[in-house]
Each structure stands twice: as structure tokens, then as C-alpha cells.
Amino acid sequence: MKPYADRLPTAIRQLLTDILVVLWIYLWIRVALWISDTVEKLAVPGQKLESAGAGIADNLADAGGKVGRVPVVGDELTKPFSGAADAARAIADAGQQQQDLVGQLALIIPAIAVAVPMALVLFLWLPLRLRWMRRAGVAAAVRDDPAGRDLLALRALAGRPLSELSRLGPDIAQSWRAGDADAVDALAELELRSLGLRTR
Incomplete structure (x- = not known):
């Protein structure tokens, strides 16, 4: 944690x-x-x-x-x-x-x-x-791993407000599904920022 x-x-x-x-x-x-x-x-x-x-x-x-x-x-x-x-x-x-x-x-x-x-x-x-500590601990542990960044991106797509997601572009979900590394990084960064964490 x-x-x-x-x-x-x-x-x-x-x-x-x-x-x-x-x-x-x-x-x-x-x-x-x-x-x-x-x-x-x-x-x-x-x-x-x-x-x-x-x-x-x-x-x-x-x-x-x-x-x-x-x-x-x-x-x-x-x-x-x-x-x-x-x-x-x-x-x-x-x-x-x-x-x-x-x-x-x-x-x-x-x-x-x-x-x-x-x-x-x-x-x-x-x-x-405690919930924040647990979530932040897991996010900090997986933020350097490509699969972990993909999970963070998925978490951002599922949990962040539409207004925040739309700032990343109108086709952010499609870009993520296509495996676009920039879209994954942007979504992962959005989730990490919401937790107050930095990317390494």
C-alpha cells in the first residue's frame, strides 16, 4: 500500500x-x-x-x-x-x-x-x-509494466468521467482497442493523475 x-x-x-x-x-x-x-x-x-x-x-x-x-x-x-x-x-x-x-x-x-x-x-x-492506499499501491506497482499500463488505461475508460475522456480525443476508445501506444499512455496517465501518481 x-x-x-x-x-x-x-x-x-x-x-x-x-x-x-x-x-x-x-x-x-x-x-x-x-x-x-x-x-x-x-x-x-x-x-x-x-x-x-x-x-x-x-x-x-x-x-x-x-x-x-x-x-x-x-x-x-x-x-x-x-x-x-x-x-x-x-x-x-x-x-x-x-x-x-x-x-x-x-x-x-x-x-x-x-x-x-x-x-x-x-x-x-x-x-x-484505505481504499485509496490500496488502489494507489496497485497502480504504482503496475505503472511501469506495459500490461499494467493497459490495465490502467482500461480503468480510466471505465471509471473516468466522459468530460475527461473526451479531452483525449473523440476516438480514444477506438484507439485503445486498436492498441495505439499513445492512447494507452494517455489513458494510463489520466488514471494515474486521478490517483495523484506520476508516471515513472
Whole structure:
């Protein structure tokens, strides 16, 4: 496979396109990281909620334990503290659940943000680029061989627009069928030029 064209304008265009694609990918990766950081900041209230709930639950449980030592009525006095401690633990659990949800969103949203641009690169740009590299590599390999030049001429007749073919003369197809070397060379040159390649 041939990575870049021989002719300067085509090679510069390909190089600039490749650089832009790399920058495009880098930009979207940076955007995804920024989104992830921003979403993770949403977990701070959940952390505070979990910390406060756990602290309150521990304090209430400790107070309930001390009140429980009071003779005769200790068990009765402990129940409200135990209930309040359970409610504080539920608040702490809610804070933890919020953090878990934010953590999942911090993975999913950036992945979606990167997936669409990457899909454009993988399914639009990359197949076209690889197809050109494959075609140019084969054309470069056969351009010096007379049979290869004939194949390039046939490819030009089959694939180039009529406006380009008519510039080579009104009887270019007939000249090619007759085996005219100048017609074959002109058609091969037309196909090579369309790929950005030079004749040797």
C-alpha cells in the first residue's frame, strides 16, 4: 500500500486531512475527559450526604448506647435513638447511591461523546483512505509494466468521467482497442493523475 500520492497538491491535501483527523480524535478525547470531570463533580453532594448521614448515625448509636445503661427505662429510651440512627444510615446509603449513579454517568456520557466522532472516522474517512492506499499501491506497482499500463488505461475508460475522456480525443476508445501506444499512455496517465501518481 502507498500512504501518500506522488503529486504535491494531492499529497499535501492527504497529509493535511490526516493531521486534521488526528486533531479531531484528540479534541473529542479531551472533550470526553472534560465531560467526565464535570460529571464527577456532581458526586460531591452525595459524598457530603453519605459522610453526614454516617456521622449522625454513629453519634446517635453512641448516644443510644449510653442512654441504654440507665436502669429500668434504658431500653425504652434507646428505641428513638436506634430509629434515628437507622434513618441517618438510610441518608448515608442514598448519598452512596447518588455517587454510584454519578460514577456510571461519568463513564457512559463521555463514551457516547467519543463514540459518534470515532464512528465518523472509522466508517467514513478510514475506508476511503484505505481504499485509496490500496488502489494507489496497485497502480504504482503496475505503472511501469506495459500490461499494467493497459490495465490502467482500461480503468480510466471505465471509471473516468466522459468530460475527461473526451479531452483525449473523440476516438480514444477506438484507439485503445486498436492498441495505439499513445492512447494507452494517455489513458494510463489520466488514471494515474486521478490517483495523484506520476508516471515513472
